[in-house]
Amino acid sequence: MAITAIKNANVFNHDTGDFTTQTVLIENEKIAAVLSSYEDLPEDHQIDATGFYLTPGFIDTCSQIGLKEIGIRWEGNDGYEPNEENGSELQVVDGIYPFDSAFKDAVASGVTAAHIVSAPESVVGAKTSVIHTNGKTVDEMLLYKNLGFSFSMGDVPKNAFMEKTKSPLTRMGIAQKIRTALKNLLNANHLEGAPIFIRSHRADDIATAIRIAEEFRLPIILVHATEYPLVTSRPADQPFSVIAGPCFQPIERGELQLLDPSLYSALFEQDVPFTFATDHPVSSVTHLQLEGALALKAGVPEKVILNGLTRDAAKLLRIDQLTGSIQKGLFADCVLWNKHPLDLTARSVRTFIKGKEVYRWE
Template identity: 25%
Template structure:
């Protein structure tokens, strides 16, 4: 067992002064005012590991041309069997830079060119291989709005409009429903569903969360209507989703609606250029709508749109919008972990959680401060003194 002292510790729930994070093997045994093991170091600030809940790190790789990027496969618009993990390459140098910035975990998702892009993967940024990196799954990537209708030149059946994209997704959902009802009507217990159809059944039953790329208010309303329409078909249908991006939301009404429905928002990225019409209302000032609505939310980089190492710097807009430093740190730790359903493992410095945290030489919100030691599951991943 060992202990790390922090003059200031952000636990993800509260701020504690002059205390110790105690670690046994890979697990935190608690935070205490006295050490429970050998003291390995003393630092100005300790924070839980940061988590990026939506990115394409390892898929779009540093130093490689854009056409070699693998976030979107162009063979068809609906690809439930695609798996983001299969395109992750752990030798992407962005991983090490993220670790040095205290970002130890990523939810890697397929891109938004396809209506249904495939399965997501929550990974360790510090693993040697993609197999070792996998922590868990966090749903199926979907996309509404401009992006899927902009891929008309790609292969397969492609939408030209927003209504066309929704129609293609609706067609798949209704086809699986029809096959299910035919099986029940004819009492054919040996009916075989393809693996693709099984995934759609999991979506219909709420076993797989739809991670919906969407920016505009009316596009959010569209996916809400579709979910309501499908869920009304059978009592056991319980489609669930997260709203990802919401960059063009400039009226807080929709966030209040999502709060009432228990639908989380993975917001951002905040510091990217609004390069398309559906982002014409984008502004950091709209963060106030997110905060005041009370909706459950986290914050992404969408790497490489914002480099993952810059995840923390986006929080300056949340501080300016009224959050305390503790509340801001919580967005990248507890909030992101909860939305990804890994809060039993990560997100706070509490007993039985993974011993993954960063030790800083000062206030993380000071531009002159940075992590000088980073721990992942009890192991030292980075220590500044090694840079010689």
């Protein structure tokens, strides 16, 4: 049996937000124990982590990594199917390339899992998947094959429709397409509690997404929600969460004019559950740690941020029974940092996925 002890690390405590000196025992793929000390292994099975910080691997809750390859032109872009009206029949798992060089960047940046969502050009997107960021086949990387359904509102799908058809698509038209897709999914009993992700930036799009959720009595997860602080009408009894960000990206479109890390503090102050995303390659997967640091600068507590990058992200993506915490029985997806992980000068020195060291900073 492969056993490794990460000794005397400052281990993140999800409940208190503190780092406590502990030893984490990894056996095969999983965490076998979290102990105050451990001395029973030979030296070559021990990692002296004194002075280092240990967290669960970060989880990017909206990404196109492997679906839209970096440094590749149209050949590596499998995030958008322009001729498919009913995108909910597609599966992103069929388009993920496990040798996208961005996966190496992910593990080097402490990102061990990602929620893959089709590109925002599609009003009705493909079924989403959650994967580990290391593996030679997609099947090996899968944490959740078909998690939920994705939809997109705003400037990007409007422009994509215009380029394809040479005719305009209004926000009214987008809303109707989403309503029709949801009706069809409900009639076919395909939702069955599956999460619904809706990309939206502008306040009016966010309000429309919430309105549609109330009409169908469905909980939704807003993605991006850039102008959420401007939204005054919020459902009293219809729960929703937000996959926020990325705030570090070029302001290239009108709907991004109010992009600012204060979004994170607004969500926190209004007690809206939220996690973090890079929407790689919109912002690089290497910037997920930066998004957390921007939230810290905006006034969000460290505990909320680190949970949003790990345990809460896993809960949102329904993989918390597999990963997201340093807890006995879960996959040993963890990262050793040379400084506090929200320090912008901190870096991952070792990254583990399913107990295997997939990155080491020499």
